[in-house]
């Protein structure tokens with residue numbers, strides 16, 4: 347598998363890698379994927395006043411999965427919940443130059459953003 | 474001095490040994506004759522070289538030189554053995570027995586034969602990768618014409634009890650084929666003592682050139698007959714037509730000669746190195762699992778699953794080292810290794826496996842370097858892994874409701 351420069355960069359220097367406290371009301375946590383499928387992403391958003399102030403990720407998966415989630419944390423920061431909800435996996439594919447066999451990694455990243463937002467809304471009774 | 478990249482993928486292929494290369498060179502443009510030309514010295518020189526190579530191979534596997542059929546490699550040998558027996562002995566029966574962990578050259582050939590109407594039993598393996606001899610016995614019917622079991626597995630290095638299988642085949646009067654591609658030249662092979670009737674091998678796995686190999690075909694007790702797959706000039710006792718690849722065959726012969734002389738010493742040396750790598754990784758990291766039988770395996774092989782990290786990303790972190798992984802992401806099918814799955818290794822751990830293949834030119838320095846780098850890379854990826862974090866929090870990953878995709 348040959349990777350694009352951007353995938354290698356995110357893999358080597360992951361952005362916003364780590365965890366927030368799941369119990370924090372301002373934190374929405376999305377965990378998507380399955381170990382049997384070879385990728386699991388955890389994306390956490392710290393939201394205040396409807397704006398995503400900070401994000402963290404942890405990913406089990408191939409380089410493209412790690413890069414997709416790392417990129418997602420960069421993109422969501424500073425966006426409103428509604429704006430973040432609009433991020434499409436195809437934008438991730440384009441930005442990272444993912445080959446067709448790796449498109450599912452970008453789908454997973456999009457799902458992770460949506461799952462984290464849903465968790466936040468549920469916690470805050472906005473759902 | 475370490476030289477990069479480090480090659481640790483010797484099951485995949487090997488470099489040509491300089492001594493092998495040297496033996497081949499005269500046969501490209503000087504002694505270029507066709508071994509089938511009986512009327513001039515060019516042909517005689519080529520034929521002599523072929524005879525010498527046959528003798529070198531025969532010496533290594535303890536057969537008669539006449540029992541060696543040259544092919545383009547083990548894939549062709551496997552095809553010839555299975556299709557050749559199936560088509561020749563069709564009247565006798567239509568049942569073939571093999572095992573789930575065989576190489577694709579066997580499994581896909583067997584599948585094609587199934588389409589032609591043959592019945593194939595795929596024996597399971599235990600968690601160590603070994604077939605069960607009682608299961609084998611029970612699978613044999615009066616329709617069984619062929620048993621095909623590999624000597625050593627290409628992914629996990631596990632060595633099957635070939636002599637016992639050969640004994641069972643003999644008792645039942647069934648032809649026994651062994652894909653010995655990963656074993657010949659690495660561990661002692663004696664076709665008589667092991668009761669082997671047909672045996673595939675390949676030069677490029679034993680420091681010879683690519684695109685040349687052979688099939689051992691027993692001539693006595695019993696005489697095994699094969700329907701040809703390649704029709705033409707009737708070379709190789711009619712079993713494999715086509716002008717012989719003289720330089721390649723000379724190289725294969727030389728590779729066998731070297732292996733015969735150096736095998737025992739090489740095995741000892743590589744066992745030590747492999748054990749050192751294994752011990753280092755297993756003491757430095759928790760939750761790492763050896764795949765395949767701990768003792769019945771090739772000295773050259775180490776296959777380990779690193780829980781909570783994915784194999785492809787691990788290899789990406791080790792890009793100065795040439796390795797293989799059982800991860801789906803490294804295959805075209807997106808399925809994790811069917812060999813590991815057959816051992817009962819969960820998909821998650823199959824995705825997390827690395828195969829280290831040691832060989833003739835592996836050094837102690839490389840072993841130390843690779844061990845250190847693997848531990849570093851696994852540690853870094855575990856820090857990044859949500860699964861490792863959950864496991865450390867005491868969450869049972871099996872109880873989690875995952876979102877399949």
Ligand SMILES: Cc1ncc(COP(=O)(O)O)c(C=O)c1O
Pocket residue numbers: 484485545546547548549551576578623625626627652654655674675676684686
């Ligand atoms: C067990 C086994 N059988 C068959 C083959 C095919 O060999 P070749 O590359 O010579 O066709 C290989 C090599 O990948 C192998 O490991």
